[in-house]
Amino acid sequence: MADQASRSGDRYATPQILDWAARTHHPADPGLNRAFTAPAAHGMPEIQLGPAEGRLLEVLLRLAGARKVVEIGTLAGYSALWMARALPADGHLWTIEADASHAAVAREVVEDGGYEDRITVIEGDALDVLPKLSDSGPFCAVFVDADKARYDRYGRWATANLRDGGLLIGDNAYLFGHLLEDREDAAAMRRFHEEMADHYLSLCVPTPDGLAVGVKVGSDT
Numbered sequence: 029m030a031d032q033a034s035r036s037g038d039r040y041a042t043p044q045i046l047d048w049a050a051r052t053h054h055p056a057d058p059g060l061n062r063a064f065t066a067p068a069a070h071g072m073p074e075i076q077l078g079p080a081e082g083r084l085l086e087v088l089l090r091l092a093g094a095r096k097v098v099e100i101g102t103l104a105g106y107s108a109l110w111m112a113r114a115l116p117a118d119g120h121l122w123t124i125e126a127d128a129s130h131a132a133v134a135r136e137v138v139e140d141g142g143y144e145d146r147i148t149v150i151e152g153d154a155l156d157v158l159p160k161l162s163d164s165g166p167f168c169a170v171f172v173d174a175d176k177a178r179y180d181r182y183g184r185w186a187t188a189n190l191r192d193g194g195l196l197i198g199d200n201a202y203l204f205g206h207l208l209e210d211r212e213d214a215a216a217m218r219r220f221h222e223e224m225a226d227h228y229l230s231l232c233v234p235t236p237d238g239l240a241v242g243v244k245v246g247s248d249t
């Protein structure tokens with residue numbers, strides 16, 4: 029009998045089908061394209077989300093009616109632009125980036141996309157920045173996409189600072205295939221999953237490296 033956990037749709041997804049689906053559901057947008065190519069253009073690592081994952085964030089935030097969002101790990105601002113598209117006019121995204129050169133490129137990308145009113149790029153280590161951001165909460169969504177060995181700490185901060193019904197989302201949830209190994213970052217990532225399982229209605233979407241998604245469940249539900 030087929031192992032239910034290992035069944036996924038990727039057996040049927042040819043590159044041509046993926047291209048057609050992307051063009052049909054979320055046609056190319058010049059601002060997003062410039063953000064997507066910014067890491068390569070500036071000699072930065074090309075570790076941004078793929079377009080379908082970006083669109084998934086936009087859809088999820090819309091579903092949650094998100095108004096106040098925190099991102100940990102900006103890079104050049106590609107995922108930030110996708111999330112900002114989901115926000116109402118009075119919504120805001122705070123995105124945290126430790127690398128000064130990445131933060132500088134992200135600010136250009138945000139300005140170029142016309143989102144400077146809706147996105148604040150905060151330069152600093154997330155563990156220093158997050159406690160200061162708490163006063164702006166509670167938040168509607170937290171997207172974690174930074175140093176993997178601290179995902180557990182980011183997850184705990186999110187649980188303490190999200191409203192009930194808020195979203196916790198974490199990229200690279202399979203840790204590049206190392207999730208089940210005996211190493212520090214894998215243990216932290218497993219604790220991040222367990223945090224979600226304990227406090228959220230959650231799943232791990234089988235994107236190429238796993239996207240963990242949870243809706244925070246209130247203590248009285």
Ligand SMILES: C[S@@+](CC[C@H](N)C(=O)[O-])C[C@H]1O[C@@H](n2cnc3c(N)ncnc32)[C@H](O)[C@@H]1O
Nearest residue numbers: 076077101103106107125126153154173174175
């Ligand atoms: C995978 S990239 C983020 C990609 C981005 N979310 C996107 O899809 O466009 C990870 C980023 O997190 C940043 N980073 C790593 N550790 C960090 C920390 N402790 N605090 C803030 N940013 C951090 C890195 O410098 C890098 O730019």
